Each structure stands twice: as C-alpha cells, then as structure tokens.
Amino acid sequence: GEDVEQSLFLSVREGDSSVINCTYTDSSSTYLYWYKQEPGAGLQLLTYIFSNMDMKQDQRLTVLLNKKDKHLSLRIADTQTGDSAIYFCAEISSASKIIFGSGTRLSIRP
Amino acid sequence: DTAVSQTPKYLVTQMGNDKSIKCEQNLGHDTMYWYKQDSKKFLKIMFSYNNKELIINETVPNRFSPKSPDKAHLNLHINSLELGDSAVYFCASRPDGDNEQFFGPGTRLTVL
Secondary structure, eight states: OOOEEEOSEEEEETTSOEEEEEEEOOTTOOEEEEEEEOTTSOEEEEEEEETTOSEEEETTEEEEEETTTTEEEEEESSOOGGGOEEEEEEEEEETTEEEEOOOEEEEEEO | OOSEEEEOSEEEEOTTOOEEEEEEEOSOOSEEEEEEEOTTOOEEEEEEEETTEEEEEOSOOTTEEEEOSSTTBOEEEEOSOOGGGOEEEEEEEEOTTOOOOEEOOOEEEEEO
16 A cells, blocks of 8 residues: 655754655655644645656755655755754655655754 | 634543534635644544545544535534544645645644
C-alpha cells in the first residue's frame, strides 16, 4: 500500500546544514511536499516539487528528488533556531488523497 | 485574514460524551478534509468533502461523522468518545485543480 517514511529525529548545530530524508512508495505521485509544523501551530507548506524535476531551490531550502529510488530530501542551509519544528514529507497518490510521513523532529544545538 | 480556522483549539471531555469540532475556510476552496494526528505525529486522512459530497471515507469508526452545512464549513462530530480518540485533529482545504492543501491550526482533543 501507499506509505511515506521518515526518520523521527534530527539534531544539528546552529549554522550547519540540515538534511531531512523521506522515502515513498507510490511511483505515480505527481507532487511531493514538505510541510513544517511549529509547536502549537498548524501545518505550513514549505515547498513542493513536481515529479519530473530533480531539484528545486528556494532561498535556504533545497529539495532533491530521486524518482528511481523514490527518495526525497529537504536541505536547510545555515540552520537557525527558528527552524526547530517537525517536518512532514507528503505525496499525492491520487487527485484527492495526500499521504503524510510520520514527521521528523528537527532540534537545533547551540 | 484567517484562511482555515478551527474551533475549539483545545477540547477536554469525558469518555462517552458527544462533541463537535468546527472548521471554516474563507478561501473559496472546493474540497475540505479532516485529518487525525496520532501520538507519533502521523497524519491520517479521515474525510474529504467536495461541494457537500463525500469523496473519501477512510476506515474510521462510524462514531465519527462529518457535517458540511455549506461549502465553507466542514464540521466533525464524534459520538461516544473513547480514550483512543485523544489526538490532534486538523482540518484542511484545497481548491479544484491544485494539489496544495491549506491546514487549520489543529484541535487538541483529550478524552479522560
């Protein structure tokens, strides 16, 4: 069945790059998303990538997509304390169905 | 300016009670969703409504029932609450022709 997997935790030093990884199973996915959830807040769409792209860059964020391996990653350059949150990977498996991963909790060390 | 709003933000109640969570979107979107986020932060879709028509109904207990009085609202009604219903519930909306979903702030339900 459809599944999206992520590691649960990531800890990085302030100023370093963070790389959050995700694997998905549905090869027909047309869009893949990264959402950010800050404590007490709703989900915020960070960025998305079309399945026919390999890379997308948006300021400090870089999304890499390896469609052959069904692997998606989010790189955050120069990680700051404000980046502390839970990051969800998600795929669209059909026109009306979105599948989320379990989320990766990113914590920042001084 | 709130795009997708939910009320209440927190809900604490006893087992066996019936409760409702309201969701409203002012974006003019055509499809609205309810998700349940469990203790492991996993988001699972529960319901989807498009112009008052149920599109997706995942295998959730029939104690849960979505109610959509109009296109801008999708409320979640839960009968005979159980301990396992404790979770954060997110409402979301999406326009036709676009896959981006806009989420509400979530409602934390605690069943005692």
